[in-house]
Amino acid sequence: QQQVKQSPQSLIVQKGGIPIINCAYENTAFDYFPWYQQFPGKGPALLIAIRPDVSEKKEGRFTISFNKSAKQFSLHIMDSQPGDSATYFCAASPNSGGSNYKLTFGKGTLLTVNP
């Protein structure tokens, strides 16, 4: 059973475009939603994260939109650049009331930004 569903599997955009990656979750215990960026040969690196008490968070060109009632969240990349080409993973975990914050990941989206 896949608890975090991510789409699309792959995405190709032109430089300057706005790729959007969507994720949906099922477990209502999740209250921390990070996005990780992974380049070939490297490990996933935290890009931006959001908690459900806000509907949007922006850091530079990256924005997370969060819809708690629909249990969905998405990543938008403004003015995308070829250097943004990477695999993006959404994830979710509980973030309070315990000590195990294991992450549940989506399957990943391979983003290619063409020059």
Next chain:
Amino acid sequence: EAGVTQFPSHSVIEKGQTVTLRCDPISGHDNLYWYRRVMGKEIKFLLHFVKESKQDESGMPNNRFLAERTGGTYSTLKVQPAELEDSGVYFCASSPGGEGEKNIQYFGAGTRLSVL
């Protein structure tokens, strides 16, 4: 500050052999996690250490997998005997511990395990 270090970066072994993966977390991080990504699938949680104690090993596939964390520092993940379905990329992550920002997990580059 050094990041999470994993080695080897790549291991190719025959079915039935034993392989040991090592993870050195960021110094001072009490929490250490192991994850695995099988080709085409999502990154899946394997287990979680707090210092030297196993907090949660609910994601371990079976008893062919043994994880240890000596003295609360580095961790090893041994697969014995390895099977074809164990192939994948094994990631280690560490975090300082606590809520909020203290729970950010920092990942290593992973060990790519190929079982032939």
